[in-house]
Amino acid sequence: MLIYVLKRIGLGIVIVVLAVSLLFLMIHMVPGDPARILLGPRATPEMIAHLSLKMGLDQPLFVQILKFFGNLLRGDLGMDVITNRPVAEIVFGQLPYTLWLIFTAITGAMIIGIPLGCYSALHRNSILDRITGIISVACITAPAFVVALYSLLIFAVWLRWFPAIGAGERGQFWDQVAHLVMPAFAIGLAWVGYLARLVRSSMLEVLGDNHIRTARAYGLPESTVVYRYALKLAVLPTVTVIGVGMGFLLSAALFTEIVFARPGIGKLIFDSITTRNYPVVMGSVLVSTIMFVISTTLSDLINAWLDPRIRAAL
Amino acid sequence: MSALPTTENVLTIRDLSIEYTTDRGVLKAIRNVNLDIPKGSIVGVIGESGCGKSTLISSIIRLLAPNANVPNGSIEFEKQDLLKLSEDDMRKIRGARLSIVFQDPMSSLNPVLSIGRQMTDIQYRDKKTMSQKRQRSIDMLASVGIPDPESRLKQYPHEFSGGMQQRISIAMALQAEPSLLIADEPTTALDATLEVQIINLLKELQSKMNCSILFISHHLGVIAELCEHVVVMYAGEVVEQGTTKDVFRNPTHPYTAKLLECDPARIAQKTRLLPTIPGEIPDLVSLPPGCVYKNRCDKAMEICDSKTPSWTDFKDGHFVSCHLVEAT
Amino acid sequence: MKDVIRRVAADPLGLMGLCLVTLMVVSAVLAALIAPYDPIALNIMDRLQGPSWSHFLGTDQLGRDLFSRVLYGGQVALKVALVSTGVSLVIGTVLGMIAGFGPRWFDNVIMLFFDTIRSFPTVMFALATVALVGPSLSTVIIVIIVTQIPTYGRVVRTQTLTIKSSEFIKAEIVMGASTFRILTVHILPNVVGPLLILASMDIPTVIALEAGLSFLGMGVKPPTPSWGSILNDGYTLIRITPWPIIAGSIPLVLVTLGFTFLGESLRDQLDPKLRKSL
Numbered sequence: 001m002l003i004y005v006l007k008r009i010g011l012g013i014v015i016v017v018l019a020v021s022l023l024f025l026m027i028h029m030v031p032g033d034p035a036r037i038l039l040g041p042r043a044t045p046e047m048i049a050h051l052s053l054k055m056g057l058d059q060p061l062f063v064q065i066l067k068f069f070g071n072l073l074r075g076d077l078g079m080d081v082i083t084n085r086p087v088a089e090i091v092f093g094q095l096p097y098t099l100w101l102i103f104t105a106i107t108g109a110m111i112i113g114i115p116l117g118c119y120s121a122l123h124r125n126s127i128l129d130r131i132t133g134i135i136s137v138a139c140i141t142a143p144a145f146v147v148a149l150y151s152l153l154i155f156a157v158w159l160r161w162f163p164a165i166g167a168g169e170r171g172q173f174w175d176q177v178a179h180l181v182m183p184a185f186a187i188g189l190a191w192v193g194y195l196a197r198l199v200r201s202s203m204l205e206v207l208g209d210n211h212i213r214t215a216r217a218y219g220l221p222e223s224t225v226v227y228r229y230a231l232k233l234a235v236l237p238t239v240t241v242i243g244v245g246m247g248f249l250l251s252a253a254l255f256t257e258i259v260f261a262r263p264g265i266g267k268l269i270f271d272s273i274t275t276r277n278y279p280v281v282m283g284s285v286l287v288s289t290i291m292f293v294i295s296t297t298l299s300d301l302i303n304a305w306l307d308p309r310i311r312a313a314l
Numbered sequence: 315m316s317a318l319p320t321t322e323n324v325l326t327i328r329d330l331s332i333e334y335t336t337d338r339g340v341l342k343a344i345r346n347v348n349l350d351i352p353k354g355s356i357v358g359v360i361g362e363s364g365c366g367k368s369t370l371i372s373s374i375i376r377l378l379a380p381n382a383n384v385p386n387g388s389i390e391f392e393k394q395d396l397l398k399l400s401e402d403d404m405r406k407i408r409g410a411r412l413s414i415v416f417q418d419p420m421s422s423l424n425p426v427l428s429i430g431r432q433m434t435d436i437q438y439r440d441k442k443t444m445s446q447k448r449q450r451s452i453d454m455l456a457s458v459g460i461p462d463p464e465s466r467l468k469q470y471p472h473e474f475s476g477g478m479q480q481r482i483s484i485a486m487a488l489q490a491e492p493s494l495l496i497a498d499e500p501t502t503a504l505d506a507t508l509e510v511q512i513i514n515l516l517k518e519l520q521s522k523m524n525c526s527i528l529f530i531s532h533h534l535g536v537i538a539e540l541c542e543h544v545v546v547m548y549a550g551e552v553v554e555q556g557t558t559k560d561v562f563r564n565p566t567h568p569y570t571a572k573l574l575e576c577d578p579a580r581i582a583q584k585t586r587l588l589p590t591i592p593g594e595i596p597d598l599v600s601l602p603p604g605c606v607y608k609n610r611c612d613k614a615m616e617i618c619d620s621k622t623p624s625w626t627d628f629k630d631g632h633f634v635s636c637h638l639v640e641a642t
Numbered sequence: 643m644k645d646v647i648r649r650v651a652a653d654p655l656g657l658m659g660l661c662l663v664t665l666m667v668v669s670a671v672l673a674a675l676i677a678p679y680d681p682i683a684l685n686i687m688d689r690l691q692g693p694s695w696s697h698f699l700g701t702d703q704l705g706r707d708l709f710s711r712v713l714y715g716g717q718v719a720l721k722v723a724l725v726s727t728g729v730s731l732v733i734g735t736v737l738g739m740i741a742g743f744g745p746r747w748f749d750n751v752i753m754l755f756f757d758t759i760r761s762f763p764t765v766m767f768a769l770a771t772v773a774l775v776g777p778s779l780s781t782v783i784i785v786i787i788v789t790q791i792p793t794y795g796r797v798v799r800t801q802t803l804t805i806k807s808s809e810f811i812k813a814e815i816v817m818g819a820s821t822f823r824i825l826t827v828h829i830l831p832n833v834v835g836p837l838l839i840l841a842s843m844d845i846p847t848v849i850a851l852e853a854g855l856s857f858l859g860m861g862v863k864p865p866t867p868s869w870g871s872i873l874n875d876g877y878t879l880i881r882i883t884p885w886p887i888i889a890g891s892i893p894l895v896l897v898t899l900g901f902t903f904l905g906e907s908l909r910d911q912l913d914p915k916l917r918k919s920l
Contacts, residue, residue, distance in 0.1 A: 011757075014754065015754070015757050015758055015761050016761070018754065018758040019758050019761045019762060022758060023770065026770065026771065026774060027774065137899070137902065140898075140902070141846070141895050141898040141899050141902060142891070142894070142895055142898070143850035143853065143854060143894060143898075145854055145857055145873070146873070146891045146894060146895070149873060149876065149877060149880070149887050149891070150887070150891070152880060153880055153884055153887060157880055157881055209421070210416065210418065210421035210422045211421065211422055211423055211424040211425070213377065213416075213422070214416060214422040214423065214424075215424070216377055216408075217375055217377060217408055217409065217413070217414045217416075218408060218409030218413065218436040218486070219404075219405040219406065219407070219408030219409035219410060219436075219439075220409070220435065220436065220438065221405070221438075224435070224438070229424060229427075232426065233426060246763075247760075247762075247763040247764065248763075250763040250765075250766065251763050251764055251765035251766065251854075254763075254765055254766065254769075255765070255854060255857075255858075258858065259877065269766060269769050269770075270769070270858060272773075273769060273772065273773045273860070278773055278774075281769070281770060281773045282770065282773075284766075285762070285766045285767070285769070285770045288762075288763050288766050289761055289762050289763070289766070292761055292762070292763055293761045296761075307426060
């Protein structure tokens, strides 16, 4: 098991290295002077010269990559072109907003989706099951930003139940919560449907398994059979799905932040592109990618830990 | 109708029919089945695939599929008709007075729980402490021949071999000291040497605990070795029942006779072709009238086409359902 | 193949999916014929109207007919769907087959390549690229192709590995069948089914991706209509009129529903062992 953990983490690190290198190469593959491109049209000759030196543009590519990684490990993601602040500071300043949004969205989706899926499996073809089925499909079909637009339209513009813009006053807990509701809803809606379907089909499969028949043959109470035996197994795929879904969550968060004018990494990237603040764009994408890789690695590891069959096979 | 008074039986099935509602129509899986399991005895059920063995078992433990219904019959177990019990009362019996060992131990044991956990979980009705329950499990594992049971409690099913898994299943089934153990083809998934071990184990435990066993199999040799009584099923009906000696020495129903003839273990001389019974079991949705075996029977008469034979006691507890016997 | 189409059409879910998809394709292809107005024609006098007989979905802030814009937007969506899915499918299949069938080290390299691409949140990767080369539809299509290659590649690789280890392939190899023959005659036909299902499920994602990027202004350049850019206009006008948002979202939802139904129906028909979960 330990070997698997190390191997999996090792793989994660390799992927991060490769992804970062890819980003690095992308900057260099574009025709033109990388420093000029990175700094954009606002660049003054002094800034270009300074950055070129820092990136070591006169040196072979290999050395440049090493310098890049060296800077990365020291937490240096470059400097913001406009305000001249360290990119790392800007990115990590905005990151918590996105994390809160994602966390709220997925937790909400799990709290509603998993029991819904469980109920649907136990009461197949009941009214609630059918309604859930239809709503699940409906939820999945609209892209996150469309859901965001409609929630904005219905809840903020027409009904005026929730604020339309921003994250709320700092330090004001309930205000921030109020500002979280709709963005989290926009992201989480599709996931409710998706998780409900996943748990439903997973439960149905597990409930048909022979060992569930054995448990029933021993007269174990139905609640034990369903909740302790079946549900635990049925929920396993959810873990993997959420881990891999971090990518989708980040993308959905990006759109949601833009639609609701909410601070976060997504909005940061978008604003930075519009203002041609490329170091911030690159830095944000880099951080997001690393987060994604961490998430998938963690989910693989948790999955292996939860299922003793996988544990034994390692 | 039975020669034995039914109070001597631990399980008495009378005139049981079970149907499944399917898209194609009503499938009559079991029709008017009679079965006696005397106290403290081992009764074998033999029959080919599709004869209704699984439905029979499912009906005894009452875990039938939702599209099944019972138009007639009774299953009397310890003075109660199992078919008339509420689900709660039925649950009280399952795993306590009545237990079952399934065919494939790997899939019937929960793969993500340790066997210790599974064995203590099923003791949930007992008001014992956890360590008492664990001890009971350890004792049971020892009695089925699992070496060093205490340390193996925390292992998972996949860490055991097939034979060990089946022993564990048997230990689980006998843990509550049931009056009846149903063994659904417990050795089919095992190789011959393991089969012998499991059979001997069952014999030993049965005589120690004096429970009854209903042993389902399609292996004639095992039935002959283990069972005192045997029931022969074909296409949802019981065609013959009696002591194993009687039935195997004087098979009365043509199907039983053919079964014995076709058993490779009994073939005394070298032949080029193994004997088989030509034909297939009939469609249980649209059953033709008359005897269900008639289109494969080499002794079929005219009456077999129109009239279903009745269950006749033709000799001292040896029952058969065949017009040949009625005629005499 | 015809048999599969017939079975899918017989299934109500599949039939609905086929109808929706056909509707989308036909309306996009025949947009020039069906559209009542020129999608980029300005008509300030008629701006911001709601739905009416002359403008089925109303007009936007420049007086452009939304219905016509939606129809032409379908052309963009269709182009994106066909080109990006087609190219990434082909490249992904080739790479997947080689990875599955070829030497172990090659498999590892390709898998690393796939995993690396997959480690980027798709939209962010797209934005990073657009930041460097500027927004355009072609950029979007190329980015989509690159990010979708692993989707198809992994499935093909898994199938190839499974089939490769089956007994009859070993027999074929012993009998001297060339790798090319094995790949084309034995593995490819088995891969087509899962690929079709995957493509069906993936196309809505791809179309939504283009719409999203155009919504952000990173895709098609104005005044070309794309469902995403219509939604962008709608966003700006949200407090004034909801109709651009409705106009832009309806085709997106219908297309997604259509392909999802089609994909589910295909999956039921091609693999009856899989239980329907709906």
